[in-house]
Amino acid sequence: MNNQLVTLPALTRDGVFLARYSETGLAELEFPKPNPGKPFQLRALDGASRRLLPGDIRQWHRITTAALKSVLAGRAAKSLPPLDWTGKTEFQQAVWREMLKLGPGKTKSYGEIARAIGKPKAVRAVGGACGANPIPVLVPCHRILAANKLIGGFSGGIERKRAMLKREGIEI
DNA sequence: GACAGATGAAGGA
């Protein structure tokens, strides 16, 4: 079995995200590391390595970068690359699919997501699935708030979540 | 099998 992932940098206004692709699509997205004064090492995939990339991945990466920029600017992504959720549970995928339905400026609570997937009591489990989301930003876990409209948590940091919501016109 | 968790709701002060 070949689970090797191809890692590519996605340059955005918020820094350099790292996108990891499998043979079937975007598998992971990593937030920019706080690494001031040392720009991301694009060398890692320059030259010959880049030429070895399958055409599909190059195209997915263009879509991913464009989608990232749109979402970070508070707009809806025009399109998304295929997402590779291989190995993830049905429950997690259901939660993430539900989050994908949320447009910019729209939020739901953990409880609402739980009800939407037909498991109204699985609110804590929804929180767990959010935390396990391998593709933040594109799968908009930042649009999920606690029932009292508090910000809840965020794997990429509460401040990042607050900033992204603010760009979409939501003040917490 | 036990435990932890990005919650929610209910009850008491």
Place this chain on the structure above:
DNA sequence: TCCTTCATCTGTC
């Protein structure tokens, strides 16, 4: 109101 407690469900180790 605000705070505390507990029920619930799922994932991970």
